[in-house]
Amino acid sequence: MAWFRSLIRVTGIKSRNRAPNTFSLASLASLSTCTEATNKYSGLGPTVPSEKPRVVVVGSGWAACRLMKGLDTNLYDVVCVSPRNHMVFTPLLASTCVGTLEFRSVAEPISRIQPAISREPGSYFFLANCTGIDGDNHSVHCETVTDGPDTLDPWKFKIAYDKLVIALGAQPLTFGIQGVKEHAIFLREVYHAQEIRRKLLLNLMLSDVPGISEEEKSRLLHCVVVGGGPTGVEFSGELSDFITKDVRQTHAHVKDYIHVTLIEANEILSSFDDRLRHYATKQLTKSGVRLVRGIVKDVKAQKLVLNDGTEVPYGLLVWSTGVGPSPLVNSMELPKSPGGRIGVDEWLHVPSMQDVFAIGDCSGFLESTGKPTLPALAQVAERQGKYLSHLLNRIGKAGGGHANGTNGMELGDPFVYKHLGSMATIGRYKALVDLRQSKEAKGLSMAGFVSWFIWRSAYLTRVLSWRNRFYVAINWLTTFVFGRDISRI
Secondary structure (H helix, E strand, O other): OHHHHHHHHHHHHHHHHOOOOOOOHHHHHHHHHHHHHHHHOOEEOOOOOOOOOEEEEEOOOHHHHHHHHHOOOOOOEEEEEEOOOEEEOHHHHHHHOOOOOOHHHHEEEHHHHOOHHHHOOOOEEEEEEEEEEEOOOOEEEEEEOOOOOOOOOOOEEEEEOOEEEEOOOOEEOOOOOOOHHHHOEEOOOHHHHHHHHHHHHHHHHHOOOOOOOHHHHHHHOEEEEEOOOHHHHHHHHHHHHHHHHHHHHHOHHHOOOOEEEEEEOOOOOOOOOHHHHHHHHHHHHHOOEEEEEOOEEEEOOOEEEEOOOOEEEOOEEEEOOOEEOOHHHHHOOOOEOOOOOEEEOOOOEOOOOOOEEEOHHHEEEOHHHOOOOOOOOHHHHHHHHHHHHHHHHHHHHOOOOOOOOOOOOOOOOOOOOOOOOEEEEEEOOEEEEEOOOOOOOOOOEEEEHHHHHHHHHHHHHHOOOHHHHHHHHHHHHHHHHHOOOOOOO
C-alpha cells in the first residue's frame, strides 16, 4: 500500500521536526500540514480520462476471484477490498478439518489469481472491510482489518470507482437460535477448519486424562453436526473416516467413546436424487454416523436442546445450515431479491445504481426479471464472475470503462445459468454424483467408488493453480499411505 506508507513517512517527518512539550504557532502549522497530508493520502481519488478506468471488487470469494482472473488489465486497473488475502476452495475445506489435506492446499492467494494486483502501479489489494457505498459520488468506504484490540487502530479510507462489483458472499444462518454464535463453529473459512481441528484433537487428548468420568468422556468425544446439506454430510463422512482409520489406532483407549451425530430438520441432501439420498443415509449409518431428525431450539455451552425437549451433550458442535445476507448487505438501501439479497437485472447490474454490479451469494435476480433466485453454490458464483469479466472487457473495449460511460450502451446477451450437477463425498471411498439439471429433471445419477473417483478428479482439476493441485494430490497420497496427520499445532 504505497499511499499508506507515504502517509506514515509524512507523519513521521512532521513528528520528528516538532519540539517536545511545546505548543506554538509553529506547532499549529505543523498540525495543519499533517492534517492536509492525511487528507491527501486518505484514499484513491477518481481516475482521469488519460488513465485506465478502475474496477473495484469487494470480496475475495468464488465470484470475485473468477471475475478478477478474467479481467483484461490492459483495459482496467483492478482494486480488491477484502478481509482475507486469499480465496478458499470450499469443496475441499471439510477435508482439512481432520488432516486429509493441509490448510494451504485450499487457500489461493489473490496475487496469484490476478498478478496485476502486485505488479501494476494502479492496481492494489487492500486488507479491509467495506463499510459503505456512496453511489452518488462513485466511492467505497473502507476500514482496515486489525489483529485484535492491542494492535493498530483501524484506518478508514475511501476508494473512487469507475465500475464497482459487489461480491460480499454470505454469512451462516443461525435462524436466531440463542447460543449458536457463542458455542458452535461454522465451516466456511480456513480459520473455521483450524478451530475445528484443534478442538477435536484437544478433546481426544483431554478424554485420555486420568480421573475423567465416563459421562464426561462421552460428552467430550461426541461430535455433533447440525445441517444435512452437502457440507454437513461431507464433514460427517470425513469425520467417520478419521475415527475408523486413525483414531482407533492412535487413541485406542477412547476409541469406543467417540461418535458422530448429524442433525437435520428434514431429509439430508434434499437437492439430490431420492435414490442417492437413501444410499447416503445407509452408508453414513454403516460408518457409525447417527442421523437425527429434529430442529435445534437452544444451544448451551455443553449441550443443545431439540424442539421435542431432547438434550444432546456435545464436545464439538459444527453448524452448517445454509447461508444468508451479511449485515452490510442487509443495511444497504437497495432493491432486494427474495431472500434479502441485492437485486440485479439480467446483466447482473444493480438497476438503482450506475456502474454497480453484484455477483455471487450476495446477489439475486429481482422479481421483475421473472427469473428464480439461484442457489448459493460455488458453480453459480464462478459462472457469474466469468460472465461479468467478459461483459466488463467488452464495455472497456467499447470505450465505456470510465464512470457513467455505459449510458445508452448495448450490453449484449444476458446471463444464463445452466446447472452442471452436484457431487458430495460420504466417506469410505464413496461419493454421490447427480448430473440432473434440476430436481425434477431426468439425468445421470450414480453412487459408489466410481463416483468417489469422479468427485476427486473433478475437484482436482477445478483447483485454481498447479501449485495447489500438486499440494492436494500429494496430501491425498500421503494420507492414503501414512494416514492423517494428528498433530495439534
